[in-house]
Amino acid sequence: MLTKITFFERFEQDILSGAKTITLRDEAESHVFAGQILPVSTFEADRWFCDIKVIEVVPVLFSALTEQHAAQENMTLPELRRVIHEIYPGLEQLFQIRFCVVNTRAHPVD
Numbered sequence: 001m002l003t004k005i006t007f008f009e010r011f012e013q014d015i016l017s018g019a020k021t022i023t024l025r026d027e028a029e030s031h032v033f034a035g036q037i038l039p040v041s042t043f044e045a046d047r048w049f050c051d052i053k054v055i056e057v058v059p060v061l062f063s064a065l066t067e068q069h070a071a072q073e074n075m076t077l078p079e080l081r082r083v084i085h086e087i088y089p090g091l092e093q094l095f096q097i098r099f100c101v102v103n104t105r106a107h108p109v110d
């Protein structure tokens, strides 16, 4: 069971703004369940930046990725295919984790 998840720093703002609402992971990172709250850190520095709530986990094939998946990743479909291919070269079976942000870092009050 996954108890935390990391994202590349370059996706942090898209996640916090709600522009990115899914992530596509391999089988090893698919062991989460609807309703689970996961702390989210950057992959590079392991810096926590929010918690997400898992809405659903659905298997999806790389060859079946659509514009809708890309929109949910805030990317074009060719961009999404390239990103996935870089992270998981040659992998066909992916898992779509749909999520919403439930906690973010506190902003200091002026």
Ligand SMILES: CC(=O)Nc1ccn([C@H]2C[C@H](O)[C@@H](CO)O2)c(=O)n1
Pocket (backbone or CB within 6 Å): 006, 007, 008, 011, 022, 023, 024, 025, 043, 073, 083, 084, 087
């Ligand atoms: C370690 C690791 O695999 N980290 C990942 C994997 C994926 N992502 C992002 C990239 C894409 O936007 C989606 C789909 O894979 O998730 C990531 O940030 N970090």
